Amino acid sequence: xxxxxxxxEKDIKRKNDQEIExxxxxxxxxxxxxxxxxxxxxxxxxxxxxxxxYPHAILLKNIGRTKxxxxxxxxxxxxxxMLKNDKMDLVVQKATELGVKKxxxxxxxxxxxxxxxxxxxxxxxxxxxxxNEACKQCGRTDMAxxxxxxxxxxxxxxxxxxxxxxxxxxxxxxxxxxxxxKLKSFSNIKKIAIIVGAExxxxxxxxxxxxxxxxxxxxxxxxxxLRAETAAFNLLSIIMYEFDDKEER
Numbered sequence: 001x002x003x004x005x006x007x008x009e010k011d012i013k014r015k016n017d018q019e020i021e022x023x024x025x026x027x028x029x030x031x032x033x034x035x036x037x038x039x040x041x042x043x044x045x046x047x048x049x050x051x052x053x054y055p056h057a058i059l060l061k062n063i064g065r066t067k068x069x070x071x072x073x074x075x076x077x078x079x080x081x082m083l084k085n086d087k088m089d090l091v092v093q094k095a096t097e098l099g100v101k102k103x104x105x106x107x108x109x110x111x112x113x114x115x116x117x118x119x120x121x122x123x124x125x126x127x128x129x130x131x132n133e134a135c136k137q138c139g140r141t142d143m144a145x146x147x148x149x150x151x152x153x154x155x156x157x158x159x160x161x162x163x164x165x166x167x168x169x170x171x172x173x174x175x176x177x178x179x180x181x182k183l184k185s186f187s188n189i190k191k192i193a194i195i196v197g198a199e200x201x202x203x204x205x206x207x208x209x210x211x212x213x214x215x216x217x218x219x220x221x222x223x224x225x226l227r228a229e230t231a232a233f234n235l236l237s238i239i240m241y242e243f244d245d246k247e248e249r
Contacts, residue, residue, distance in 0.1 A: 004042040004066075005030060006132040006143060015059070020048070023057045025129070030058060042066055045141050070140035072099035073244045075191045077162070079104045079155055080232060081198035082113045087229050092127045096134035096144040098236050099244065103131070103144065108152040110200030120149045152206060159193055159213040166239065167195040168231045169207050169218045176219040176235070180242050183217070189243055196232045 011024035022043060031053070035041060039050050040063070048060035078100045080091055092103055105127070107113075115123060124146055131144040159165045164183055166176070183189065195210065202210075210216050221234055 002040045002042050002047065003033070004136055004141075005044075006135060007043055008128070018062050019051065019059060020062065021057050021059050027056060027058050044143065066141050068141055070099075070138060071142045072101070072240065074189075074240070075101045076236065076239060077102040077104060077193050078232060078236060079106055079158075079193060079195040081106055081108050081152075081196065081228065082111045082115075082149070083198060083228055084113055088123075088127065089130055091229050091232050092130050092146065093134045094233055095236055096131045096140075097138045098233070099140075099240050100144055100236060101142075102147060103127070104147040104150060104155060104158075106150045106152055106155055108197060108206060109203055111198040112200075115149070124148055153209075155195075156209060156213065159210075159216060161191070162193040162215060163189045163191045165193040165195065165213065165216045166235060167202070167207060167210050167216060167218050168197070168221055168235055170201050170220070170225060171204070171207075172218045172220040174217075174219060176221060176238060179217050179219050180238070184242065192239060192243065194232070194235050194239060196228060196235065199228050201228075 005026040007022045007024060007026050011022055011026075013021040013023070015021060020043075030041065035050060037050050037053060041048055041050065041060075043060060045066050046062050047064040047066055049063050050058060051061050052059040076099065078091075078095050080088070080103060082088060082105050083091065088105065095103060105124075127146045131146055135143055166179070207218055211218060221231055226234060
């Protein structure tokens with residue numbers, strides 16, 4: 001199979017119905033791999049033939065669409081509080097491998113990381129690269145997107161768009177298992193949001209505010225206190241297993 005490259009929409013210039021010009025980091029990657037005019041490559045979900053190569057751009061002809069592989073049957077968004085050091089990198093990488101469609105990093109009261117606007121933009125760019133590489137590594141033919149940073153109060157309006165939402169809260173008594181069994185009696189659960197706090201978790205007022213959304217469920221992940229990144233992997237893995245009917249059992 002032709003090698004796959006993931007190019008962000010901002011780096012794609014559409015010439016006509018069949019030809020596109022790509023720019024950005026993947027151009028250098030294609031050149032380093034010594035691809036030539038006439039070679040077939042996969043760009044995002046399209047099979048393309050290289051028409052012309054320039055120092056900073058490549059002209060491609062779209063000749064078909066790839067077979068869908070590794071695409072989850074549900075649309076899951078992970079709302080993840082910003083973590084310290086490289087923990088956020090790990091969360092994005094593994095969440096992408098597990099099938100998340102979108103990651104929204106946010107700041108809550110217990111987030112200790114401080115970033116100015118310039119640093120935030122660079123951080124999102126890095127996280128998107130990590131997601132792109134993870135998509136290629138695990139064989140997904142779709143893309144996982146990393147959204148811009150938000151404040152916790154900004155994301156509360158998002159949740160009405162989802163069929164169901166889960167927030168992991170260490171003080172909660174209701175188990176994830178029990179909550180899922182109740183929800184599975186409802187049909188057409190296809191769009192799910194998962195909310196995980198920072199290293200210090202959420203405070204009670206934040207959780208109460210989140211629970212004002214009628215489709216929000218506060219859940220316990222067990223009696224052991226998990227690290228924030230472990231909680232994200234745990235919750236996402238279970239949700240994908242329980243609700244993604246495209247996965248083989």
